[in-house]
Amino acid sequence: MNWLRAAVLGANDGIVSTAGIVVGVAGATSDRSVLFTAGLAGLLAGSMSMAAGEYVSVSTQLDSEKAALAVEKRELREEPEAELEELTQLLQGRGLTRDVAFEAAEQLTQRDALQAHARVELGIDPDDLTNPWHAAWASFLSFTIGALLPLLAIVLPPSDWRVPVTVLSVLAALVLTGWVSAGLGAAGARRAVLRNVSGGALAMAVTYAAGVLLGATGV
Template sequence: MTEPTHDEAHGGALGARLNWLRAAVLGANDGIVSTAGLVVGVAGATSDRSALLTAGLAGLLAGSLSMAAGEYVSVSTQRDSEKAALAQEKRELREQPEAELEELTELLEQRGLSRDVALEAAQQLTERDALRAHARVELGIDPDELTNPWHAAWASFLAFTAGALLPLLAIVLPPSGWRVPVTVVSVVGALVLTGWSSARLGAAAPGRAVLRNVGGGLLAMGVTYGVGVLLGAAGV
């Protein structure tokens, strides 16, 4: 049996790409909402452009670096777990190959193959590359494509930064009287896009996702703006 020669993504590869895209969309969404809430809150207290720029940049850098660090730690833990599982599987294949062959056969049977076909397939896969076969069928891991914490960290950093730039620019570029309205409209438009994108990537209806996304963003901006107005009025 010849293997396919085209480059279309299948199975785990496609799922991994969708997960990365979903993470990027959610990272951008976090950048939009958190930075918008911050700068709109400051705008409620003061109209000073330098204060708004300082607050927005601080929020952007703090948020993007926090996201990157958190993603690096999380994915590093996942990668360590994958490597430990592969090491254990390699040890079991060396110490009890018959039991591992039977285990692979049963896993293939659970996927719909008959006993005889599953046994033959398990034997052929074991002869070709036993560790790779068990990693993919039993563990759901591709030994050649372990999760990369640096890729995850950079992706989160860039996604959050891209999202945060929109409310930051929207609050500092317009004239004083237009800053908050322009920011709110821009943020709502961006949240519609990220809500629709996340829903489509998850194969869900976009309507509710968009409403939740926009509602959450408006709530965040409304609360922080109200607090900013109160603090500004109090002279804090």
């Protein structure tokens, strides 16, 4: 479920950021090739930036998880009794009585001590560590898919319809992503959709106004 939420948020970023670029450029010029170039540049730059940022972030998390597991493995080797007591206390903290917690800790230790401590103490599953490449590709693809909507909406319609079609398409897409993200987070849909649509509308209004101003001044 976490990957789906991340994908929705990545697509949302792609929609808003690329829409802001193409609508802003459309305020300054109606040249289709310029709009396409600007939108494509925004799509590529944004998707690569998202992928690189996610890769670095998840790689750092993975390094931390591996380091924590290495420390835990050393402590289990050097101080097994102390680690058994620590696991017992952790299980007690989750509501078990002392006797039951100690028995459970012994059984978990005999089965797989490292996995038991990793899950209970560190909140890590040693068999399912985070993968930076998966995260990077997911961010790249979700941003790209989201960015394609405003890019196509600005270059395909006739000149007079480009901005209205793009704005309406983007707002409709933001309603959808806001509703889906709210559902995934078990939050109220109305507030999430309103926040999403308002942010996107504001971004397009600001960039369009800037484009019109720059186009009028010939900058």
